[in-house]
Amino acid sequence: MSTGRRAARSGGIGAHWFLMVVVVLTLGLSLAVQGYMNHLAGIGDRPAPASNATGNVPAAVTEGRPVIDARGEGVRTAGPSGHTVALTFDDGPDPAWTPRILDVLREHGVHATFFVTGSSAIKHPELLRRMAAEGHEIGTQTLTNADLSAAPSWRRQLEIRGAQKVVAGITGQSPSLLRPPHSTDNTAVTDGQWSAMDAAADEGFLAVLGTLDSGDEQAPGSEVIADRLLRPEARGQVVVMHDGGGTRSQTVEALSAVLGQQAESGHRFTTVGDSIGVDSTRQASFADFVIGTVFVWGVRFTDVFVTAISWALVAAGAVTLARAVLVMVVAARHNRAVRRGREADRNRGWFELPLRTEIAEPVSVIVPAYNESAGIEAAVRSIAASTHPVQIIVVDDGSSDGTADIVEALGLPNVEIIRKENGGKPSALNAGIAAARHDLVVMVDGDTVFEPDTVHVLIQRFAEPRVGAISGNTKIANRGGILGAWQHIEYVVGFNLDRRLFDVAECMPTVPGAIGAFRREALARVGGVSNDTLAEDTDLTMALCRGGWRVVYEDDARAWTEAPATLGALWKQRYRWCYGTLQAMWKHRGAVVQSGAAGKLGRRGLGYLLVFQVLLPLFAPVVDVFAIYGLVFLDPVRIAVVWGIFLLIQFIMAAYAFRLDREPLRALWTLPLQQFVYRQLMYLVVIQSVVTALAGVRLRWHRMERYGSLRAPMDSPARTSAP
Template identity: 65%
Template sequence: MTADTLTRREHRSAARAAKTRVHWVVLVAVLVVLAAALVVHGYVTAADPRSGTAAEDTATDQVPAEVTDGGPVIDPRDGGVRTAAPAQRTVALTFDDGPDPRWTPEILRVLREHDATATFFAVGSAVADNPGLAREVVAGGNEIGVHTFTHLDLGAVPAWQQNLELVATQRAIAAATGVSATLFRPPYSSTNTAVTNDTWAAIDAAGADGYLSVLSTLDSKDWTAPGADAIVDASTPTGAAGSVILMHDGGGDRSQSVAALDQLLTQLDDRGYRVTSVGEAIGVEATNPSASWWDRVAGWATIAVVRTSDLVVTALTWALLFSGIVVLLRAVLVMGAAIRHVRRVRTPGPMLIPITEPVSVIVPAYNESAGIAAAVRSIAASDHPVEIIVVDDGSTDGTADIVERLGLPRVRVIRQQNQGKPAALNTGIRAAQHELIVMVDGDTVFEPDTVRLLVQPFADPKVGAVSGNTKVANRGGLLGRWQHIEYVVGFNLDRRLFDVAECMPTVPGAIGGFRRAALEGVGGVSSDTLAEDTDLTMALCRDGWRVVYEETARAWTEAPQSLDALWKQRYRWCYGTLQAMYKHRHAVRQRGAAGKLGRRGLGYLLVLQVLMPLLAPVVDVFALYGLIFLDPARIIALWAAFLLVQLLMAWFAFALDRESPRPLWSLPLQQFVYRQLMYLVVIQSVFTALAGTRLRWHRMERYGSLQQVG
């Protein structure tokens, strides 16, 4: 081998490694973006709905007397404190918490009808949601001011958050209206005498940023919905002094505010009051100067982020709903199908002649020295006549020698150069002497009646293949228990469903029976995919053969005992299944048995084994979002309901398989650890398939635990 050849191989290996790393970068990037969007949405909505309360601060010892005894417009700029009030018989009308798509247009309509203007202190998140309404406010000759981004009590948060609230709102206003805002109203504020130390701190900090703060002299208390007449009474000046009236155009049902406004403006007009905005009422010009291009650009970016976060949360909500529906439907579907399957098995049907003819058992083996002796001995001990063909596919650990030293009758060993499992199986098929063929992995142990029970469904001439019941032999430790649960609950329940629906996609390599004519009809075992058992089963279905599940035919197999070994095994399975699904995708358009496989079997695999695992990380991220920003009790209740469904389905599956339910105590832990590992396997498999990377064969490590079973 030359140095150039080694260099080329190293380059190809590095390229494959780079491709397989890219999808993890993409996954992390997607999750980071999702998390960022959720944090933005959580921040905006958690403090917003404008129905919260202010911090309980009552101290006033730090509030300047100029504020307590002064006018409602406060200017703390330049280190001093000045206040102002509207002129005599002048009312500055103000509205908080909008813009609201339902009530702001109504407020604007009433103002136009009375030829009046007002100042709207806008919540930044509402501006981001309704930029057109903010433009309409300004276009109508009204002022717009800052009311924070999330209606947060600024006196109760650190300086960085105060600045964030003001800057984000300013930029949203700039993007929506093209102007800047110089007026600010602290949330939860009312009159000057109600200013606390915390409120004053927020006003003073806003002044340092160039804002005039606007309080009120008359609080309509329309947010308490006391009725239109009560709102009018609270908002009506009692003398000739100028007033600043506080009302709301957002934050809830403002129908009473709209009705009261019409009455109030009529009365004020009759009494000769001038109704206008804050700036005009106190003689301050240019309260809404033109915004800089940077503020506009930054504002549109802010709006885009908020809107994107809304879309993300909406999409995640639908994804969560979809996942929940699928989980419930699957539970109902598989449990209903399992009951029907049990009834069909236990209900006597047409008397079929028992299968007594000899069976050829093919054992493909590559470096199976740890368990091959136990496997062959168990098959040789069958209570059904068998010939055993062990195809040694280029083993380097003496696998073939071990079998030959057993000296068992009716056992043949065929040695060949390493060509892969499909080639070994095809070699065994050609050498088999009987019509019925059983294929079994070299790490699998049969019970004495396994072969006999497995081949009985072949009494029906329409049956081309039979799947047996695979059991995990090494169930010790959490990983072993979790795989045991997966085999019983996932694989075997699904096989009952596939049997009833006549769309079995996989006869497992650990235990499968086949009719020779069926195998020859599809050209034997294909090497097109890494899941040769799934590929073969789908080919048989498309060729018109029935594939059934025989739950009483049990085979014991070794499961991976480390996360690395489990990852490699499931990665190969999942990738091979994706290959087989793509290869047989045209079955969706076919009729008969092929159509059942395509529309039922492939559809089920696509939703449950591809889409759901791809959605799983998103659902988990959203669950964390719910625990932090939504109602944790509700999220925990939903999770508990999901877990209860899983437990009920698991208990049912264990009862059907006559298994002890004791391992089910580990099911909650499985949902937190094992499930995440499985969906990461699917994600890697999907990205690998989309990247066009050719995955090499991963052989599982053997542990020799089957010696005890055998």
């Protein structure tokens, strides 16, 4: 696209950046919360302490009772006395086992202390409410069952205070009992664990250790567990059992048996607070309740959000894989049909390609040009060197760099120059169409060169009367360097494979401005080239399809064009392309409900563009954020394997596309690197374009910088001229 346009532009368009930052931050925060709450939790794990050092643990702790109070000066300890047994449960609540344990306790009229994990409590708030309603004591076991002895101070605060806020938000009660995760009895307290207990005391917590382990984690059998709790030495102890972290059927059976025999055994089972004469639960303050409620609902929101995104990722992956298979299968069909020059799969009505009758009639070639001095000579000479009879019309659209003078100085036969005021590329093309003397018209950008047989090969599909336009095969000329290689891959794989698919499905949405052939009759029926969008080539092609014309692809008709050499130039070009395509899609949205050729464009072509050029690129940042999430919180090896499979699929598709285009594979070494820069640039372009379109801002014309790197295949005058 080579001709300038003056378009209004209102205000700034920073809304797309704001929206993208908000979405990415929301997603990143949601993933961080979910990763922290779910993948850093250690329920059921009992790792060895980070350090076994005990030199800083006060003797009052190692030689004291299981309930440790370090809230004031000095350290005090306490524990159950007489026949009392403090019954405690860890690692819950669990949706399968906690209700059954609560049922047993209610049946026997016994209260117990449940040390809940904040992450589990958020998932099953109804169990905490039932505990509170039935008179049980609720303590905390931190937010994610983290080992506080090895945690930095910020995480200790988050784990302890976070769990307290969760309980407050769910039950309206503020617990003051804390069981440090992975702790045992007083004699095993390490320096790290004591430091965590001391820090928790500053927050008003009593630390509760265990003195009698029921052993239910090892599942030794319900009889063994029950025997341990009914022994006389169990009196005056804090018994540790579990309602979560695994299968607890033996715990339920043993608890039922023990409570059924408590009268005969002389044991009195109760809560920790009751066993030492302390009311450990107080009404939460209004601020704690509000903060806790917001925290709980915030985590639930991230859970729903991440779950929805996860399913969307699965769907996106399936669609991407399906596309890869589809385009390769259809490309193979297209290639066989084109190469054999006959009908393919007529019985299924997929793709009709009649036997060719060679077309030799002259062709009018229109070259719209706006400040194309860097490449116009190469472009015109290459067309003039065509083996097919051509009339060349160069429309100078108000250039200020002497473009028309350069063409005039060439002195080539049958090259006509039209000078006009700048009116935009559509007006230049329409001026050229009006001056064309032949029924077949080829349009080519001023930064593009043809091979000698390009025109002849391009127009042969016009042997079929239904064909109104033909897309050629655009090649990147300046493909040196990594950016050039990336664009070369995109043209061969992304554009050309898709064009083969569109050809077969009869829903071609774009004949590129760099190389396209048209019937003048078809152009006249749709009113020429419209200036309604910034993608006049896409707009024109869609109009032709809606007019009932067939638009096809000829891969042997090659045109060489300059690609942007900098990221900034690439951004401007793709931004304009994407925005213009969105405009054209919106303009022709009515094709979705039409029949015939228009319906094929609407339901096949526009649907394909919507999914693969709009929705999936919009979703691409989520994929990248999820990849980082997986590397941090999940299995990095698994993430690497998934990424490797995805890259392998891309490589196979690219290699096949390169084979179809008869291109060497050496550029594909840059394909892995493309995922880290080029891909992000492309989806940011789509995001900016979509938000700009939704904001109703009219995008200004961005003219690509020319480099003058193109050379005509032949530097001699035309070998065949059209009168």
